[in-house]
Amino acid sequence: MAAKIKHILKSQQFSRDWLEKEFFPLTDKMKKLVLSGGRSGDLEGKTVSVLFYEPSTRTRTSFQQAVLKLGGQVIVTENAKEFSSAVKGETIKDTTRIMNAYHFDAIVMRTDYAGAADEAASVSTCPIINAGDGAGQHPTQSLLDIYTIFEHFGKIDGLRVAFVGDLKYGRTVRSLSYLLGKFKNIKVDLVAPDSLQMRNDILAYYKKHGIEYKKYSDIADIIDKADVIYLTRAQKERMKEGETADGSGVVLTGELLDKVNKKSIVMHPLPRSSDINEIPEELTDDPRMLIFKEAENGLFTRMALLKMVIG
Ligand code: NCD
Numbered sequence: 001m002a003a004k005i006k007h008i009l010k011s012q013q014f015s016r017d018w019l020e021k022e023f024f025p026l027t028d029k030m031k032k033l034v035l036s037g038g039r040s041g042d043l044e045g046k047t048v049s050v051l052f053y054e055p056s057t058r059t060r061t062s063f064q065q066a067v068l069k070l071g072g073q074v075i076v077t078e079n080a081k082e083f084s085s086a087v088k089g090e091t092i093k094d095t096t097r098i099m100n101a102y103h104f105d106a107i108v109m110r111t112d113y114a115g116a117a118d119e120a121a122s123v124s125t126c127p128i129i130n131a132g133d134g135a136g137q138h139p140t141q142s143l144l145d146i147y148t149i150f151e152h153f154g155k156i157d158g159l160r161v162a163f164v165g166d167l168k169y170g171r172t173v174r175s176l177s178y179l180l181g182k183f184k185n186i187k188v189d190l191v192a193p194d195s196l197q198m199r200n201d202i203l204a205y206y207k208k209h210g211i212e213y214k215k216y217s218d219i220a221d222i223i224d225k226a227d228v229i230y231l232t233r234a235q236k237e238r239m240k241e242g243e244t245a246d247g248s249g250v251v252l253t254g255e256l257l258d259k260v261n262k263k264s265i266v267m268h269p270l271p272r273s274s275d276i277n278e279i280p281e282e283l284t285d286d287p288r289m290l291i292f293k294e295a296e297n298g299l300f301t302r303m304a305l306l307k308m309v310i311g
Contacts, residue, residue: 004308004309005127005305005308005309006127007117007121007124007127007128007129007130008127008128008129008130008139008140008305008309009117009118009121009128009130009137009139010130010136010137010139010175010178011137011139011142011143011175011176011178011179012178013139014139014143014179014182015182016182016183019146019179019182022308023143023147023304023305023308024147024150026304026307026308027147027297027300027301027303027304028300029304030299030300030301030303030304030307031297031300033069033303034069034299034300034303039068039069039070039071040069040070040071040307041070041071042070042071042072042306042307042311043067043070043071043072043105043306043307043310043311044071044072045072046067046072046073046105046106046310046311047072047073047074047075047103047104047105048063048067048072048073048074048075048104048105048106048107048108048306048310049074049075049077049099049102049104049106049107049108050063050064050067050074050075050076050077050078050107050108050109050131051076051077051080051084051095051099051107051108051109051110052076052077052078052079052080052109052110052131053080053081053084053086053109053110053111053112054081054110054111054112054132054134056078056110056131056132057270057271058270058295058298059110059131059132059138059140059141059298060076060078060110060131062295062298062299062302063108063129063131063302063306064076065299066299066302066303066305066306067306069299069303070303070306070307070311072105072306072310075104080095081112091119092109092111092116092119092120093119093120093122093123095120096119096120096123096124096128097123099124099126100123100124100125100126104126105126105127105310106126106127106128106129106306106309106310107120107124107126107127107128107129108129108131109128109129109130109131110131110132110133111130111132111133111134112133112134113133113134113136114133114134114135114136114137115133115134115136116133116134116136117130117133117136118133127309127310129305129309132171133171134171134238135168135169135170135171135235135238136171136174137171137174137175137178138171138172138174138175138269139175140298140301140302140305141171141172141175141176141269141298142172142175142176142178142179143179143301143305144294144297144298144300144301144302145172145176145179145230145267145269145294146176146179146180147297147300147301148267148290148293148294148297149161149228149265149267151297152265152290153227156180156183156186157183157184157185157186158184158185158186159183159186159187159227159228160186160187160188160189160225160226160227160228161176161180161186161187161188161189161226161227161228161230162188162189162190162191162219162222162225162226162228162229162230163176163177163188163189163190163191163192163198163230163232164191164192164219164229164230164231164232164250164278165191165192165196165231165232165233165234165245165250165278166192166196166232166233166234166235166245167190167192167196167197167198167199167232168192168195168196168197168198168199168235169196169235169238169239170232170233170235170269172232172269173198173230173232174198174199174202176230177198177202177205177206177211178202178205180211181205181206181208181209181211182209184210185210186210186211186212187211187212187213188206188211188212188213188214189213189214189216189221189222189225189226190213190214190215190216191215191216191217191218191219191221191222191249191250192215192217192249192250193217193245193248193249193250194217195243196234196243196245197215198213198215216249217249218249219249219250219251219252219256220249220256223256223259223260224259224260224261226264227261227263227264227265228264228265228267229252229260229264229265229266229267230266230267230268231250231252231266231267231268231272231278231279232268232269232278233268233271233272233273233276233278234247234273234276245276246276247276247277247278250276250278251276251277251278252266252278252279252280252283253280254280254282254283257283257286257288260288262288264288265288265289265290266279266286266288266289266290266291267290267291267294268291268294269294270291270294270295272291279291
């Protein structure tokens with residue numbers, strides 16, 4: 001039996017071996033289980049606290065549904081910033097201690113500053129699953145993303161991945177970068193306006209792990225070259241004065257999609273924004289557009305992770 005995972009805090013914690021030998025196969029199994037209309041008793045008698053300090057649709061709902069499909073129970077605080085004692089100034093460490101006092105088996109938390117999940121883990125007696133910590137990381141999203149890529153191509157080595165949009169504040173591209181670093185001969189195209197380019201910590205990681213990368217300001221320059229075109233939304237809620245994203249150079253159009261290789265795929269962690277409109281509605285049903293498959297894989301991924309952490 002595989003060793004239990006204590007916490008899920010950041011993508012660097014996972015090895016290639018774990019991804020290929022444990023995570024992909026178990027996620028495949030969860031997918032088969034759900035698609036055949038089944039459920040399991042892996043979390044029978046277990047309770048999970050889902051504590052969200054930032055808005056969410058997919059991550060929160062898929063975690064809840066994952067717990068239920070595995071036979072566990074879940075209590076959700078979906079607006080912890082307003083409805084928990086955070087509003088009275090309680091720290092994440094104290095809130096974690098309280099969840100521990102109520103004997104939850106795991107805490108899934110989305111927090112509004114980088115490092116918050118680590119703080120929680122430093123005091124928690126049960127596993128903490130980071131469901132996004134401010135502009136830090138979103139490890140479970142990157143796991144569903146890498147699973148989606150692997151499922152499509154049957155490999156990760158040798159792929160060329162274009163990250164497009166707000167690469168400065170988007171936590172999903174940061175976490176996925178860390179996972180790509182576990183594989184060989186990866187090329188990354190970074191398409192963003194200068195003010196929203198990938199931060200230096202990730203660029204240093206690319207260098208250290210042999211990822212060849214190049215910066216661009218217009219998606220048109222890479223559209224026919226990348227295997228994976230991973231678009232993102234402008235994280236307006238995190239931007240500082242003077243930082244704006246008007247969408248120039250980072251929006252997909254029908255004309256651009258026509259140039260995408262037939263075997264390539266288009267991804268997006270969602271939500272896509274309706275103002276910048278980085279993936280227009282009319283492109284949704286293109287066979288290369290895997291955005292809703294990606295979201296569905298989030299359910300299977302989170303079932304696999306919960307089983308590995310507390311099953
Ligand atoms: C992402 C997030 O929360 O970081 N959403 C998600 O979990 N799928 C992306 C985003 O908010 O832009």
